[in-house]
Amino acid sequence: MPPLERHPLLRPLSREHHQGLLLCRRIRRELQARADHDLVLNECRAFFHADLLPHFAVEEEVVFPVLGRGNPLVQRAIAEHRRIARLFLRTVDPRTTLGLVEEELEAHIRFEERVLFPEVQRTATPEEMDRIDQVHGVMISACEPEAGAGTGPRAAHRA
Ligand SMILES: [Fe+2]
Ligand SMILES: [Fe+2]
Numbered sequence: 455m456p457p458l459e460r461h462p463l464l465r466p467l468s469r470e471h472h473q474g475l476l477l478c479r480r481i482r483r484e485l486q487a488r489a490d491h492d493l494v495l496n497e498c499r500a501f502f503h504a505d506l507l508p509h510f511a512v513e514e515e516v517v518f519p520v521l522g523r524g525n526p527l528v529q530r531a532i533a534e535h536r537r538i539a540r541l542f543l544r545t546v547d548p549r550t551t552l553g554l555v556e557e558e559l560e561a562h563i564r565f566e567e568r569v570l571f572p573e574v575q576r577t578a579t580p581e582e583m584d585r586i587d588q589v590h591g592v593m594i595s596a597c598e599p600e601a602g603a604g605t606g607p608r609a610a611h612r613a
Contacts, residue, residue, distance in 0.1 A: 458572045458576070460571070460575070461575040461578075463583045463584065463587040464571055464583075464586065466587070466590055466594075467509065467512065467513070467571075467586075467590065468567065468571070470505065471566065471567055473505065474505075474509075474560075475560060475563055477498065477559070478555075478556045478563075481494065481498065481552050481553075481555060481556040482556055484552070485553060485556075491548035491549045492548050494548075495548045495551060495552055495555075498542065498552070499543075502539075502542040504597065506538075506542075507539075508593050508594065508596075508597045510535045511593060512586070512589055512590045513531070513535075513566075514532065514535070515589055515593075516582075516585050516586045516589045516590075517571075518531060520574050520577055520582050520586075521570075521573060521574060521577060527570045527573060528570075530565070531562070531565070531570055534558065534561075534565070535562075537558060538555070538559055538562060541555050541558060542555060
């Protein structure tokens with residue numbers, strides 16, 4: 455079966471996934487270059503707080519409920535959110551932490567893009583899709599540090 459084209463109202467979240475994959479690619483590069491791991495991890499934490507946490511919140515608030523809390527795909531995604539959040543907050547062994555963040559974040563994003571989001575867009579009513587888009591817009595504006603700033607996924611949402 456050919457891959458399902460992403461529903462327009464889920465595209466802002468998919469663009470954020472792309473930003474997450476870019477972060478993973480950057481971590482791989484930095485690990486190979488033996489960069490300052492503390493510095494890289496701190497920059498990753500800034501991305502986690504500014505971009506990833508609001509993204510997780512939107513998914514848990516309006517995307518996952520489309521399938522229901524008892525759905526195994528949703529349970530897996532929520533467990534992965536918790537594990538990824540814990541990794542970003544780990545304070546020991548930054549090199550290993552970066553490796554784990556890269557591995558788990560990329561696997562989580564691929565799972566959502568290939569499995570969970572297609573299932574959500576097959577299941578969601580038009581009203582649920584509208585609500586995803588509305589709540590995403592509100593959350594992103596609320597998390598905006600200052601109007602017009604930034605080039606990350608929140609800027610992409612405005613584009
Ligand atoms: Fe997620
Ligand atoms: Fe996601």
